[in-house]
Amino acid sequence: GADFPVPVEFTRPLQPLLNRFGNHPNYHLVLFTLDETAYARELAPLASYYPAVKLGPPWWFHDHLNGMKRFFDQAIDSGGIYNTVGFNDDTRAFLSIPARHDVWRRASANWLSQLVARQIVNKETAHQMMKALACGLALKAYELEKYAPVEARIP
Numbered sequence: 009g010a011d012f013p014v015p016v017e018f019t020r021p022l023q024p025l026l027n028r029f030g031n032h033p034n035y036h037l038v039l040f041t042l043d044e045t046a047y048a049r050e051l052a053p054l055a056s057y058y059p060a061v062k063l064g065p066p067w068w069f070h071d072h073l074n075g076m077k078r079f080f081d082q083a084i085d086s087g088g089i090y091n092t093v094g095f096n097d098d099t100r101a102f103l104s105i106p107a108r109h110d111v112w113r114r115a116s117a118n119w120l121s122q123l124v125a126r127q128i129v130n131k132e133t134a135h136q137m138m139k140a141l142a143c144g145l146a147l148k149a150y151e152l153e154k155y156a157p158v159e160a161r162i163p
Contacts, residue, residue, distance in 0.1 A: 013042040013069055018050045030058030038093050038149060040064035044078055052087030062149055063092040071108060076115035084119075089137055094145030116141040136162075 018039065029035040037060050039051055047063070055061045065071070066079040084092065095112040097105050120134045120141075129137065144162030147153045153161050 011042060011068060013044070016041055016043040016046055018046060018054060022054070026054070026058050026061065030060050032060060035060040036062065036149070038062050038064045040067055042068055042070070044070060044075075044082065047079065047082035048086055052083045052085075052091070055087045055091035061091070063087060065093065065095045065112070067098065071111075073111055073115055076112060077119070080115070080119040089140060089145070092141075092145060093149035094141050094143065096146050096150070113138075113142050 018041075025037075029037075037058075039054070039061060041047070041051065041064075044066075051063050055063050063083055066075045069075070070079065095109060097108055099105060099108065116138060120129070120138055123129045124131055124134050139160075140162045143156070143160045147156050147161060
């Protein structure tokens with residue numbers, strides 16, 4: 009495609025929408041960006057403040073190991089994992105889907121293992137977070153839980 013990462017502003021343009029619907033229990037807004045600088049500056053704070061807002065995963069130019077690491081460092085460190093939708097895939101390259109999800113799971117496990125090693129979270133909490141990142145958050149965000157095995161779901 010002809011999409012290129014350029015600086016994007018979210019906070020002011022979304023303010024009228026979020027002031028009206030950002031706290032509504034039936035409204036859900038998943039935000040994606042090609043502008044990695046927006047994660048910590050705008051998106052994580054918006055998702056932390058408005059219950060309706062969730063962060064979409066890194067995509068397009070950023071859905072690779074280093075892009076995912078930057079996403080964890082910039083978005084999840086300040087926004088938390090439960091303000092994201094985990095990982096979903098919009099690829100038209102059907103055969104690459106398993107590999108892309110495998111990279112996400114490995115990046116997630118690597119990030120969580122560092123939290124455990126630094127004693128920021130314990131192993132039990134890391135296991136719960138891994139389940140959420142691997143499948144639970146996406147199932148919940150896209151209302152697919154009823155189609156998934158019970159063990160894949162999160163509370």
